[in-house]
Amino acid sequence: MLDQSLLPNNISLGQFQQLLGRYDSLIESISSAKGAKPGQKTLLELDRFRYRDAVNIYGSEEPKSTMTLKDVKTLVDWKLRHGKFRPTLMKLVSSNDDALVERIIREAVEEYRSSLDTSKAVRAISNLKGIGPATASLLLSVHDSHGVIFFSDEVFYWLCCNGQKSPIKYNAKEYHELSTTAQVLVKRLGVDAVDVEKVAYVLINEGASDATSGDAKTASPSDVKPAQVDSSRKPAKRKSNISNDATDLMAVDLSLPDLDPIPLPERFAKIKRKLIAGNEKAVADSFYRLLGRLRKEAERIAAVGSDIIPSIDYLDIYDVAKVAIFRDALKERGVAIVRRVVPSNVAVSWKEETQEYQSHNPPIKGIPCHDPQLYELFWSPGQVRARADSRLLEVQRFVMRVWHSDDEEALVSSNHAVAYADRIRMRKPGDTFLASGPHIDNGSVERWESDGYGRAGAYAKIFQGRWEEYDPWDSGARLRVTSDLYNGAGSCSMFRMFQGWLSLSSIPPGAGSLLACPMLQLTTAYLLLRPFFSPRFKSGPNFLHEDNWKLHVAQNSVLQGAVPGSGIQELSDALHPHLRLNKTMVSIPHVEPGDYVLWHPDAVHAPDAVHAGASDSSVLYVPACPLTQTNALYLARQRKAFLLGDPAPDFESGGRRGEREYMGRPGVQDVNDAGGEEGLRSMGLLPWDEKAGCADRAEAELLRLANGILFPDRYDMMARRGGAKRL
Structure with missing residues (x-):
């Protein structure tokens, strides 16, 4: 240093x-x-x-x-x-x-x-x-x-x-x-x-x-050693079968203009050809249907604006009629708000606790480096209390039940929310450093690769020319997905059914808030099919018309906005013109402290380019994560980080000690005080009750496996006792 x-x-x-x-x-x-x-x-x-x-x-x-x-x-x-x-x-x-x-x-x-x-x-x-x-x-x-x-x-x-x-x-x-x-x-x-x-x-x-x-x-x-960027934020993963040319590409300067998308190694052209082999006509026909639907939907969104984003009050999540309307809208739009999940004064107190925690401890790293506003902070009292809060966990279970699985044996439970320790953002008026363009998290080229999203056929219907049958809410198709084949920075190791943040301040549109494109199924289908087509004429009044777009006979290696190792899929008007992002990216409506904003992991979103408000825009990142085997494995690592005060596993970098020596860092008792047994379980600090009513046999098996992962000594002891009885 x-x-x-x-x-x-x-x-x-x-x-x-x-x-x-x-x-x-x-x-x-x-x-x-x-x-x-x-x-x-x-x-x-x-x-x-x-x-x-x-x-x-x-x-x-x-x-x-x-x-x-x-x-x-x-x-x-x-x-x-x-x-x-x-x-x-x-x-x-x-x-x-x-x-x-x-x-x-x-x-x-x-x-x-x-x-x-x-x-x-x-x-x-x-x-x-x-x-x-x-x-x-x-x-x-x-x-x-x-x-x-x-x-x-x-x-x-x-x-x-x-x-x-x-x-x-x-x-x-x-x-x-x-x-x-x-x-x-x-x-x-x-x-x-x-x-x-x-x-x-x-x-x-x-x-x-x-x-x-x-x-x-x-x-x-x-x-003397050349300087290297420390971009590793997680332990090394399993080796993949990615070819050397793809690995080399990861080192290319990726800041190329939109109108000249970077060609990837030739193997990506082969991947594209294989994805639609035998379905070329069906894919072309489906793309033209998609363009017509996108045109109508973009006009509708432009006319309605932010009001198209559904919301429901926390007190109404058991009102059958209101819930039915909300869930239908959420499934179509992929983004929503749950109002007043926690009282406004409670949310503000969590923010104040975090600020006090910061003031009594060494400076926290964050982004931007010279004036941190997105803090590499994970275990402040406010953050820990929020994650364990019974109301927030209840809402997470409520929204996760929008998901379902066509596979009855799928080991996933939306009835058991698990905590994912992310950061806190306190964005200042006038800030532009935390801006980014429209994007989707959870991978980039992996969406087309057989070892990525192809492992479970998550998007198979789209590549077969039947995008209307694609279901974004099938959790079983997500369990075998590998969204990070290249060990890229910024990747999330947990399966998140929703990304989201809890507002800690009053945030009007344009004041450091969020923009989203509320047409989930359509944007996903278009994003995946766009690389297979090119315009006959690159300008003119009929540029966007279906007749101007043709399927490549011999596919090239371009995947617009996707690059190995980037961790996110970028979108733009130049690369994805039919989405008309200048019209369809709408602001989240005004939120108050305690409101919970959430969006599907495939939803196109972006922060405000400029924080044009008069006061800070503070949010606590709290995704909604179901219990799965993979999530239980990550939870075990995260629990260790919590107990030691280390950075959360996805944010490890350079052996930093994180908050180990920080005054006022919460412990297990604080989690219990904030959320009781439910809060402890969400943090992997207490076993799940396997005898409580499970939805089905798969859920019962999942609880057993998760408890075995998180509490192996307990299960070893039970096994020994069982063996002694049999003897």
Whole structure:
């Protein structure tokens, strides 16, 4: 961990200059250690081109020439050798047309010199293949090394994450945060942006102990390791049979423009062909039916707006007539609100307890790094009380009963809710860092892969051309799903029947709330079928008409918005035009403290791009999870984390101690006080009563298995006693 005096807000000019003076010797050591293949430039040679030759050629107000593809490739080579290596990136960059490269970069630089709008110029350069915001910032930086910061891992860790290695998305939003923070440091110390980049490289690569030393020190080649993003948030899973080309793709800079979706390895084209083999005509006909239905539904949603999202009061969840209306609407829309699950003053008190817990303990990490609002906090008193609360557990069981299983032997019980420890968000007015585009969680390319959602045929009817028969609420089809084949960051290890949050403040639409696309079955069918079709004409008044879309005869490898290892499926107007997301993404109606917002795991959703409200938007993430064998296994790990004060298992990173030493951290008795036996069972702290009335034989078997997983010693003792009696 970096010395506090070396953090960007604290570092002195003397310390900065001392660290800057150590860069050259450090890069020589790394270059010597890495070496170079015959005919390949060394890292030191590439470094001189990046910081000296390229700046001399392109860095003046009237550059000597326009940047060529050859020089772009040299700079990309430097980037790959200087930081994190991405095996297939150079191939993508090399596929650009020479003339197009020169024109786009020339126009972007001219626009930048006239407006000094770094973000706009970076976006323009990002239109080139293989060039995302990180690489684009590098190409722009050599044109203005004083004012433009290169989006390197090291500089992001230092300026935006207090010197700690954290997952990076490499998107425009993160670069804007980085650029803004860099300018503050540049102005305070009177240095160049390129010098900030070099100092960050020294700090991160030499390590905290070396960097804080008062003497200039050169790391030996054996000590120097390229910086790596610590994106692991869970233990290693079983090995999959994913081919090497797919694994290589995971390292590609994924910040490519919507209009140029990244082609995946060729095996994905084979997957697509196999999925619809023998059903091509049925799939085409079903797609055209789907487009007609989407058109009508989009018009309806645009006319009704937020009122289309169903809601029910907690006091009405046993009113047969009201429940029937609510459940029908929930099954169609995939998103809903249960009002007044807990009294408003109780929800506010949970928020206040969490804030007090924070104030008496060390600073909590979160997102964004410089001003946390989504906290890596799991065991505050407010969070623990909420998860164990009998009213919230009752509502979770109520909504989970919308699900059913066509398989009578399926080991899943919506009658037994289990807790999933997630984080808490306190979003501030004006925030844009917590924004993201429309997306679906729980996997990406896995939705098309046989080892992913195909294991249980979750979407089989859609690929057979019978999307109308697809049932999003069949829990049995979800039990064998593997939603994370690539061990990606941000994945959830539990089967969630609903994602959701409990409001801890008054949140009107647009004030840091949620947007959702309320046509669950249609969006899922369209998302899955879209990659099989392309438009005959890419513009014109009939662009969206069924006649303009044709089924690919020979499928390509593109899965619009899906990339191995991303953990989420992204959607956009450009890639998924028939969804008309600009019209169908509607705001959640105004919620008050104690209201519970929930949505199906396949529902398209997004947070507000800007928190335009006047007060904080605080929510506690509380999904609704049924009891399954997999969930019981995760619950055992989560219970251990709770007892020790460690981060929840899905959020483990770098061996952090989490809240182990925190004052006021709740224990088992606090769970009991908050929720009694029901709360204890939901946390895996008390066995389920196997003699209580079970819905069927499968549920009884599931309780037995879950108790055996969570309390093996108890069952070993029972087995020994039973054996003694038989003897």
